[in-house]
Amino acid sequence: MPDQVLFGLEVALNGLMAGVMYSLVALGFVLIFKASGIFNYAQGVMALFAAMTLVGIQNGQVPFSHLINATFGTDIHYFGWQAPALLAILLTVVVMAVFAWLVNRLVFRHLVNQEPIILFMATIGLAYFLEGVADLMWGSEIKKLDVGLPQGINEWIDGATFEIFGYGFFIDNLDLVATVIAALLVGGLVVFSQYTKQGRALRAVADDHQAALSVGISLNFIWVLVWSIAGFVALVAGIMWGAKSGVQFSLSLIALKALPVLMLGGFTSIPGAIVGGLIIGVGEKLFEFLIGAPYLGGATENWFAYVLALAFLVVRPQGLFGEKIIERV
Amino acid sequence: MNAQPQTVTADGRTIGDVVMDMRNITLRFGGVEAIKDISFDIREGEIRAIIGPNGAGKSSMLNVISGFYVPQEGEVWFRGKPRPPMKPYEVAQQGIARTFQNIALFEGMSVLDNVMCGRLGHMKTNMLTQALWWGKAAREEEENREAVERVIDFLEIQAIRKTPVGRLPYGLKKRVELARALAAEPKLLLLDEPMAGMNVEEKEDMSRFILDVNDEFGTTIALIEHDMGVVMDLSDRVVVMDYGKKIGDGTPHEVRNNQAVIDAYLGVAHD
Numbered sequence A: 001m002p003d004q005v006l007f008g009l010e011v012a013l014n015g016l017m018a019g020v021m022y023s024l025v026a027l028g029f030v031l032i033f034k035a036s037g038i039f040n041y042a043q044g045v046m047a048l049f050a051a052m053t054l055v056g057i058q059n060g061q062v063p064f065s066h067l068i069n070a071t072f073g074t075d076i077h078y079f080g081w082q083a084p085a086l087l088a089i090l091l092t093v094v095v096m097a098v099f100a101w102l103v104n105r106l107v108f109r110h111l112v113n114q115e116p117i118i119l120f121m122a123t124i125g126l127a128y129f130l131e132g133v134a135d136l137m138w139g140s141e142i143k144k145l146d147v148g149l150p151q152g153i154n155e156w157i158d159g160a161t162f163e164i165f166g167y168g169f170f171i172d173n174l175d176l177v178a179t180v181i182a183a184l185l186v187g188g189l190v191v192f193s194q195y196t197k198q199g200r201a202l203r204a205v206a207d208d209h210q211a212a213l214s215v216g217i218s219l220n221f222i223w224v225l226v227w228s229i230a231g232f233v234a235l236v237a238g239i240m241w242g243a244k245s246g247v248q249f250s251l252s253l254i255a256l257k258a259l260p261v262l263m264l265g266g267f268t269s270i271p272g273a274i275v276g277g278l279i280i281g282v283g284e285k286l287f288e289f290l291i292g293a294p295y296l297g298g299a300t301e302n303w304f305a306y307v308l309a310l311a312f313l314v315v316r317p318q319g320l321f322g323e324k325i326i327e328r329v
Numbered sequence B: 001m002n003a004q005p006q007t008v009t010a011d012g013r014t015i016g017d018v019v020m021d022m023r024n025i026t027l028r029f030g031g032v033e034a035i036k037d038i039s040f041d042i043r044e045g046e047i048r049a050i051i052g053p054n055g056a057g058k059s060s061m062l063n064v065i066s067g068f069y070v071p072q073e074g075e076v077w078f079r080g081k082p083r084p085p086m087k088p089y090e091v092a093q094q095g096i097a098r099t100f101q102n103i104a105l106f107e108g109m110s111v112l113d114n115v116m117c118g119r120l121g122h123m124k125t126n127m128l129t130q131a132l133w134w135g136k137a138a139r140e141e142e143e144n145r146e147a148v149e150r151v152i153d154f155l156e157i158q159a160i161r162k163t164p165v166g167r168l169p170y171g172l173k174k175r176v177e178l179a180r181a182l183a184a185e186p187k188l189l190l191l192d193e194p195m196a197g198m199n200v201e202e203k204e205d206m207s208r209f210i211l212d213v214n215d216e217f218g219t220t221i222a223l224i225e226h227d228m229g230v231v232m233d234l235s236d237r238v239v240v241m242d243y244g245k246k247i248g249d250g251t252p253h254e255v256r257n258n259q260a261v262i263d264a265y266l267g268v269a270h271d
Helices: A003-036 A043-058 A064-074 A085-106 A116-138 A155-165 A173-195 A197-207 A209-214 A220-244 A248-264 A269-296 A301-315 B058-065 B088-093 B111-117 B126-130 B133-152 B170-185 B198-218 B228-234 B252-256 B260-266
Strands: B019-031 B032-043 B047-051 B073-078 B096-098 B188-192 B222-223 B238-240 B245-250
Touching: A003 A043, A003 A173, A003 A197, A003 A248, A003 A269, A003 B126, A043 A085, A043 A116, A043 A248, A085 A220, A085 B096, A116 A248, A116 B058, A155 B133, A173 A197, A173 A220, A173 A269, A173 B126, A197 A209, A197 A220, A197 B111, A197 B126, A209 A220, A209 B088, A220 A248, A248 A301, A269 A301, B019 B058, B019 B222, B032 B058, B032 B073, B032 B222, B032 B238, B047 B058, B047 B198, B058 B188, B058 B222, B088 B096, B096 B170, B111 B133, B111 B170, B126 B133, B126 B238, B133 B198, B170 B188, B170 B198, B198 B222, B198 B228, B228 B238, B228 B252, B238 B252, B238 B260, B245 B252, B245 B260
Parallel strands: B047 B222, B047 B238, B096 B188, B188 B222
Antiparallel strands: B019 B032, B019 B073, B238 B245
16 A cells, blocks of 8 residues: 555544544533533533642642632642542542532522523633632643553554554554543443433433423432533543643633534534544544645644534534424424 | 212222312412412312313412422322422422423433333432343333333323334324323322313323223322313313312312303303
C-alpha cells in the first residue's frame, strides 16, 4: 500500500479516538436533555469541576484555601497527604452527587413547568457560577492529572502494523483506554436504562411527566439521579481530557465541541452521541489531511465540525438518530 | 370508621366498607371555588360515577383524590385514616391508579413498556441485581411480566404489545392507559372520562372492559363520564355535581328522578 493511504488510515484511526472523547462529553448532554428537556450548558464546566476536584483531593489540597487564608490570615494550602487515585475518584463521585442534589434543590425545583429557554438560561448561569466556585475552591493554575492511565505510543500496534505494512501506526495508549472506558460506560448506561426499575422510571419521566407521576414516580428523585449520572459522565470526560491536556479552565470549552456532535447525532439519542462523535472526529481529521492542509492553509479542525453540523441542520434537523418531530394538524 | 353492612348487588358482586371518604372538600383557584364543601364516599368493590355538566368540578374532584390538587378545606380519608397532603406519586404508591382525560402515556415506549411502568411500585430488588439479572431480581421481573401479560390479555391488546404507543389510534391509547393503571393492581382506580371522543362501538368495548375489571378483580372504580346512558348502565352509585356543588347522590335510578339533577342537565324555566 502506498504511504499516503497508510498515513490517511492512521489519521482516520486517530480521528476515531478523538471522536470517542467528543462522544464522552456529548453523552452527558443527552442524558439530561432526554430526562428533563434541559439543554445543560454547564456540562463542560461540570467536567472541569469534576477534574479539578479529583486532582485537588488526590493532592490533598485544602478547598477554598485562598478564601480561608485571606479571611483568617492563615497560610494553609495542603493537608499534606496524597490520596490513592481510586479513593479520590470515589470521593469525587460523591461530590458530584451532592452537587446534583443541590442543583435540583436550589435551582431546577423552582423552575418546573418553565419554558425551555428559561431552563437553558439557568444552566448558563449555573455554568459561570460553577466556574467561579471551581476557581475559588481549587485555584486557577494548570494542574497535571495523573490517575495512572497509560500514555504515549502503543508499542504493540506500532510493531504489528510495521510487520504487516512496513509502516508503524502511531496510536496513543490514552486514546485506547478512552475508547474502552467509553464502551463500558455506554454499555452500563444501556443496561441501566433497559433493565432496572430506576432506568425504566427515568425513561418514563423523559417521556411524560404527568404520566410518570400517576404511576408513582418521584420526579425529584429521578432528576437528582440523572444529574448525578451526568456528573459521573462529566467526571469520566474530565479525567480523559484532563489526562490529555492538563486540568485548566479551557477544559470547559469542550462543551462547545459537543454541540456539533449533538446536532449530528440528535439530542435525544445515546447511540447518536457516540456515532456523531465518531463522525466528527474522523471527519475533521480526514478533512484537514485531504483538503485543509494541502489547499486551505490548514487549521480547518477548528471550524469543520460546525460547518458539518450546520449542513446537517439544513437537511435533517432532528439529527441522525433523533426522534422525528411530527406535528398533528 | 363507620362500618357499613355488606351489600350484594343484583349481579352477585359484594360491595364492602368505605375505602375513600371525602369530607367537606373545598378547592379554590384564586377567587374561583371549583369545589364547594362536597362530601361523598366510595365503597369497596363498587363503581362510583361522578357526573355533571361541563365545568362542574368533576375533574378537579378526581385530581383531589389522586393528589394533583390539594384542597384548601376538608379531609380525604383513605382506608379508614385521614390522609395528609401528599404528592401525586405518593398517592400512586398508596395504591390509587388513574387515567387522564387527555391521555398521559409514554408515547415513545412500546405498549408493553408502558404497562410495565404501572408495576414500578411492585419492584423491590435493588438496582445492581436488576442490572445483572441476578437471582431474586430475575424472578421478580418474570413475575411482573406475567402480571402484565395477564392485563394485556384481559384488555385484548396482545396484537399491539410491541408497538410504540405514539402510533396507536385514540381508542387503543385509552385502552393502554387503562392497562397501565390496572397493572398496578390498585385499591382504587380513577378513570377520567374513559369514553370521551369514542365512537359507539369503542364505547361499548370500554364499558365492557370496565365492568369486567370490576367483576373479575373486584377493583373499586371511580369514574367521570359525560354520556348519561353509559353512566346509568355502569355505575352502582352516582354523585352529581353542578357549579362545584353536590346536587345529587344515590343509585342511578334515584339520581335520574332527582329534580335538581334534571334541572341542571335540561335547564330550568324561570318565571
